Amino acid sequence: MNDDQSNLAETTLFRERRSRWEILVLELSKAPVSAWFGLIVIGIYCLVAIFAPLLAPYGEAEIVSTPFVPWSWEHIFGTDQIGRDIFSRLIYGARNTMGIAVITTVLSFAIGGSLGLIAAILGGWLDQFVSRVVDAIMAIPSLIFALMLLAIFGSNILSLIVIIAVLDSTRVFRLTRAVSLNVVVMEFVEAATLRGERLPWIMRREILPNILPPLAAEFGLRFSFVFLTVAALSFLGLGIQPPTADWGSMVRENASLIQFAQFDLKTALTPIIPAATIGLLTVAVNMVVDWFLHKSSGLKS
């Protein structure tokens, strides 16, 4: 009996507290309605993006009918100015627009986050140098700057991603640096330095876990903004190039349809639909972020 007990103690001693999966399920069961709404919307968007070829009735760039066909069963949201099926393009657009937004946001966090951490830990001239460069970039209106850079490097998807990511990383840098500075002065960071830990360890293990909540919140917001920037650039004609479908350019291409509201209300709604798609996703992402923020910054700490 006694042996049993000590064995039990032995095995439970270093047991994982609770697996990540268990924590996730537990948290989800307590999540508010808004968070559930956000999660479900994001889930649907992701499914649509992944299974686009299966879901779309027509091809992405396929000209299937005459231009500006009104809403019908054959073409749910009608066709655009050269006769492509708008519903299909909307589905493919999820792939392009969201894919680009995700990659861009991750990239801007990789750049801005690591630079911010390094600047906060090392300080000195390096911090001064990076901060001033960031200030200079931020002083230029980002949309105009992006337009200029796109004009220089040509508007292909790669330069679109890199340019938006770099411009956006300035804000990520500022946030990361500011919140890290509060953690860097803590004695456990000094203890790690005295122990002889290297920079990557201090960045990743000592500081990053402590600044994750504000960064995650910022991630959601940045994601939405990147989305809007891509859409805005596409609207201006320098973003994703035709015939690739994306929601921003779809708004632009069909914008003039709105004038027909007095003759055919449904057709006039056509440019609103891709805009609403963007809006809904933005709202959904921010609902999830709000929930996460509430969880991590609540009464616990």
Next chain:
Amino acid sequence: MTVNDSNHTDVLLRLEDIQIEGFSDEKWHPIIRGVDLTLRRGEVMGLVGESGSGKTTLGLASMGFTRAGCRLSAGTVIFDNMDLSAIPVPERRKLWGTRIAYVAQSAAASFNPARRVIDQTIEATLRRGLTNRQTIEQDARVLFASLQLPDPENIGERYPHQVSGGQLQRMMTAMAMSPRPDLIIFDEPTTALDVTTQVEVLIAVRNLVEQHNTAAIYITHDLAVVAQMADLVMVLRYGKEVEQAETRQIIKAPEEDYTKTLWSVRALEKEQVRTEDIVLSIENVDAAYNQTIKVLQDISISIPRGRTVSIVGESGSGKSTVARVITGLLPPSTGRVRFNNDDLPASTKLRSVDQKKRIQMIYQMADTAMNPKQTVFEIIGRPLEFYHGMRGQQKRERVQELLNMIELEDRFANRFPSELSGGQKQRICIARALAAQPELIICDEVTSALDQIVQEGILRLLLNLQETYNITYLFITHDIAVVKAISDEIVVMYQGRVVEQGMKDDVLSPPHPDYTQLLLESVPEMDPDWLTNLVKNK
């Protein structure tokens, strides 16, 4: 218990069967479990207990106030024949600040940094509206003068950051006294101060309270302080009264075992031992921040192996800077640090991992010294992995061993720092330092943030570890009681210089240099007449 109930007019405050509950984890937990207290005009009651005993909660309750998330679930608070628990909050608020005042532990956090001190001092009195502003300001200046503040006529014109901590603490007392309240609640008003400043504040507070016949509740964990200040002492534990008696009696002959253990803490003492084998020596070190602000001047200290050297001095004396020089965080501008008879590179960056391993550090605030997002296992395990390359089963066993060495159970390995008490946190920090198997541990004020009982536990642990593993300590502290308990040698520092150094008994016995004399004199003793005698001799 000699409170005379026949003299009803004299009774200012009566707490009857106070029960307070706090809300956490979606449940109400009792904090105060039925305490009675009677305080007459002009009387000072000392509330003593370790942290978590509910002394602050009870102190606030005597104002008819509970903190957010707490509630008065039973009992009555009768102040000057008014039932505070029955009258509505806006009515109570009229009493607060004018008839009942509260002096918080941290004056720096209680003053509004954007307003002049004088405006804040007279705010409550002005609100009471008995007389005009000039009279009140004049009265405040008189209070400043009686609190021994320098330049009492003009010091009120300053902003809070322009005066020192001790001065601000006295100004807060002036703020509390300004409306001539009937009752003042002092919540650890001197805990954050140096001993030399503490004495001044204590004298000033005691004189004022006596002069105006104010009743006071004095909350503290420092028994020697309470012995000077209070007429009556109540000992609290787990939200219940352990014992209550007149100060002289409770100090001479405490009845309860718990009270006796509280009293015995200061008895911890260690025999000094002389050793010639020097582990670390600092030779003629000067150090400055930003190359301009000189903090250390010509410091030479040598630390013998397996012994404890204590550095004492008030804040700003440069004692923590010595630690920064030794660890290499602040390279000295001149002089050198020698370790095992070899020169240590001045900067941490230039030192080898092995050199870093041999000198470990324990901090004052265990809260900020541990990463809140790492478990105890990760915190203790990292130096094992980093310095000794331990992994898997071996690392687990060693962590277990270290936890046992610091007298904690194995199950603590899975906890996060936020799930530990103050003393447990400090023990984990000790374990982390031990994990490296160092030769020298620098302890920077490691017990100052802890209660006396917890303090004693930590000091005993450190002494045991020293005996078993022959570890050397450099102990930085401003607490002379701690110095007596743990050191073999003492270094007294003042304004960046070493005033005196030598074996403990030599330094602690006369003759002393002036500063050492002042420092030793300022340490409160358990004798209730100590402060009175000190004032008389001055």
